[in-house]
Amino acid sequence: MDQPNHIIDADHLRKISGKKSVAAIRRWASRQGIRCGDGAAGPWTTLEALNFALGVPISPAANDSYGGDIL
Incomplete structure (x- = not known):
């Protein structure tokens, strides 16, 4: 199922943040x-x-x- 362009999923957040674990991504996002x-x-x-x-x-x-598209 395709997701709307305005949804940024965990894979995109992983690429943006450079973090690997779910907990690390959540901490990074919270700090940002x-x-x-x-x-x-x-x-x-x-x-x-x-x-x-x-x-x-x-x-x-x-x-x-x-x-x-910048992601």
């Missing part, structure tokens, strides 16, 4: 201010949560958020 949910394969988040943690302003008219 990234809100995560618990999934069967590990933590997951949304592109919006990543943008918020990075300080990207929420402006629907300007579309200032990063796209999912």
Whole structure:
């Protein structure tokens, strides 16, 4: 089943963080201010949560958020 582009799964978080274990990914995300949910394969988040943690302003008219293709 394909997931929406705005969902960042555990595999993507593993690549972004450089961490291997689920616990290490959760700690890294928490330290970065990234809100995560618990999934069967590990933590997951949304592109919006990543943008918020990075300080990207929420402006629907300007579309200032990063796209999912940067991962």
